[in-house]
Amino acid sequence: MTMTYEGVNRQAVAELVDVLGAERVVVTPQGRLIRAMVPAPFPFHRWADEAPEIAVLPETTDEVVAIVKLANRLRIPIVPRAGATGLNDGAKPNRGGIVVDTKRMNKVLEIDTTDWTVTIQPSINMLKLNERLAPYGVWYPDDPASYPVSIVSGRIGTGGWSLLGSRYGHVRDNVISMEVVLPTGEVLEVGQGGGRKIRHSSTGYRLKDLFLGHQGTLGIATQATLELYPRPEAEFPAFFGYESFDAGYRAMQPFCRSNLATLAGVILFDERKVQYLRRDDEAYIPEPESLQSIVAVAAYGSEGEVAAARDRLMRIGAETGGRYLGEELSELDWASRHDRYATPLHGRSRDRAVHMSWHCEDAAITYSQLPFVKQRWHEIADRYIAEHEVFDNWGMFFYTNNAYKGWGDFLVEIDIGIWEQRLDEDSWRAWTNLKREITQVSLDAGGSISACHGATREGEVELVPAELGGQFDLMLKLKRMLDPNNIMNPGKYLLDQAYEDGEG
Numbered sequence: 204m205t206m207t208y209e210g211v212n213r214q215a216v217a218e219l220v221d222v223l224g225a226e227r228v229v230v231t232p233q234g235r236l237i238r239a240m241v242p243a244p245f246p247f248h249r250w251a252d253e254a255p256e257i258a259v260l261p262e263t264t265d266e267v268v269a270i271v272k273l274a275n276r277l278r279i280p281i282v283p284r285a286g287a288t289g290l291n292d293g294a295k296p297n298r299g300g301i302v303v304d305t306k307r308m309n310k311v312l313e314i315d316t317t318d319w320t321v322t323i324q325p326s327i328n329m330l331k332l333n334e335r336l337a338p339y340g341v342w343y344p345d346d347p348a349s350y351p352v353s354i355v356s357g358r359i360g361t362g363g364w365s366l367l368g369s370r371y372g373h374v375r376d377n378v379i380s381m382e383v384v385l386p387t388g389e390v391l392e393v394g395q396g397g398g399r400k401i402r403h404s405s406t407g408y409r410l411k412d413l414f415l416g417h418q419g420t421l422g423i424a425t426q427a428t429l430e431l432y433p434r435p436e437a438e439f440p441a442f443f444g445y446e447s448f449d450a451g452y453r454a455m456q457p458f459c460r461s462n463l464a465t466l467a468g469v470i471l472f473d474e475r476k477v478q479y480l481r482r483d484d485e486a487y488i489p490e491p492e493s494l495q496s497i498v499a500v501a502a503y504g505s506e507g508e509v510a511a512a513r514d515r516l517m518r519i520g521a522e523t524g525g526r527y528l529g530e531e532l533s534e535l536d537w538a539s540r541h542d543r544y545a546t547p548l549h550g551r552s553r554d555r556a557v558h559m560s561w562h563c564e565d566a567a568i569t570y571s572q573l574p575f576v577k578q579r580w581h582e583i584a585d586r587y588i589a590e591h592e593v594f595d596n597w598g599m600f601f602y603t604n605n606a607y608k609g610w611g612d613f614l615v616e617i618d619i620g621i622w623e624q625r626l627d628e629d630s631w632r633a634w635t636n637l638k639r640e641i642t643q644v645s646l647d648a649g650g651s652i653s654a655c656h657g658a659t660r661e662g663e664v665e666l667v668p669a670e671l672g673g674q675f676d677l678m679l680k681l682k683r684m685l686d687p688n689n690i691m692n693p694g695k696y697l698l699d700q701a702y703e704d705g706e707g
């Protein structure tokens with residue numbers, strides 16, 4: 204192996220090579236730099252500062268245990284990494300150290316068609332997993348927009364949200380149990396209480412949730428048992444246009460409360476999102492200017508149920524004054540949900556088309572507060588855009604946010620185009636201030652800072668204690684207890700505060 208980087212901890216490299224072999228211990232500059240890359244906006248001039256010193260590619264739980272024990276003994280930071288599509292920098296090292304790139308832990312261990320579970324090494328993505336499950340007539344329905352590229356273990360790390368959650372639940376509902384390597388190297392089986400296929404138990408505390416959404420700060424998931432569902436026989440998406448945001452906002456409620464078990468999601472696009480679609484998506488160009496908001500709905504299930512849902516949803520659309528946008532637009536737009544934001548898009552700056560990439564901020568907000576949050580977020584974004592040509596406003600949407608139902612709070616997202624090549628210290632500062640201001644609005648509205656990505660980045664992480672109150676103090680105690688040496692993804696979620704008395 205060629206040592207090309209002077210900062211590498213040579214003792215750690217030598218021990219890691221003993222465990223993994225030289226080809227699975229990466230110290231080359233490009234191998235390290237690529238593992239500092241995430242899709243969240245990034246000031247390029249700082250890239251090299253964020254690279255790990257070593258990246259490792261384990262294939263088994265025993266190898267992960269050996270890596271974690273070594274890191275704990277030598278007090279080297281360790282960062283779990285899956286698909287690296289997380290939008291909150293979770294998989295980016297804040298303190299260098301070792302990135303544990305888990306992508307080779309992608310085996311399907313058991314497909315159980317009697318008790319309807321699948322047990323996997325969790326670094327497989329949902330697309331590949333479902334290809335394996337298809338011959339059995341079952342599927343794992345986690346469906347983020349990043350479906351083909353994010354990985355089950357990263358979904359566990361963020362506790363992510365699914366586009367089909369109102370019908371099939373979200374990650375927290377569909378991971379039944381896990382094997383986790385704790386920061387000290389111990390292996391913990393964590394689930395609903397009992398065996399790894401038990402979905403409901405009333406014994407003890409519900410600890411499973413602690414290990415879903417911790418952003419790699421409490422351990423590394425090395426195995427997971429997941430829920431299976433019958434593959435849907437039919438799906439029905441429908442898009443309805445309204446002449447104002449208010450009309451679309453009012454129409455959402457009857458759709459959300461339609462009493463349809465097949466309802467997978469309801470989405471409201473605001474007028475700025477419609478403007479953006481009309482500008483950048485040719486399917487929307489023929490739509491009349493009077494179209495100011497869109498409500499999109501989707502139903503999944505058996506053929507008979509979906510046929511009945513179709514009739515009811517079309518009736519609600521008509522009764523609320525919605526204009527059905529037609530089969531072609533409805534089906535194609537729904538089908539593009541996995542790739543809409545994946546490619547860099549062109550944005551606008553001072554009426555010029557420039558190369559921008561997509562970024563978003565999200566929050567969980569109750570229905571009653573959506574108009575307030577929408578107005579304030581746009582005001583804030585537009586103020587920064589007026590001063591900084593690197594930003595563009597790509598509109599907002601509001602999406603059902605709860606498992607197995609259409610009501611409750613909503614995932615609110617504002618999409619911002621960023622001309623990343625031009626992001627310098629000044630505009631980076633502006634971006635984090637923008638985030639902080641819109642995060643404060645979410646808290647003012649009684650909401651949560653994030654509905655699905657987590658809140659570990661500069662600009663929002665500072666407000667986490669304000670949202671969580673006493674729960675944040677408990678987080679600090681738990682972190683200190685499980686990770687006495689602060690080696691597991693340190694620097695995230697202000698958890699360093701757990702060690703501020705100098706011990707540990």
Ligand SMILES: Cc1cc2nc3c(=O)[nH]c(=O)nc-3n(C[C@H](O)[C@H](O)[C@H](O)COP(=O)(O)OP(=O)(O)OC[C@H]3O[C@@H](n4cnc5c(N)ncnc54)[C@H](O)[C@@H]3O)c2cc1C
Nearest residue numbers: 285286287288289293347348354357360363364418419424
């Ligand atoms: C175009 C696009 C669309 C998106 N749409 C959605 C969406 O609809 N819904 C949604 O929820 N998210 C969405 N995301 C965000 C992203 O896909 C999710 O955050 C995803 O859950 C992260 O998965 P990943 O495999 O990329 O994990 P990574 O980004 O690699 O890691 C995410 C976090 O998990 C931790 N982690 C990784 N592996 C492990 C492990 N084995 N054990 C413990 N912790 C671990 C990491 O340290 C990190 O903190 C989108 C992202 C993009 C780029």
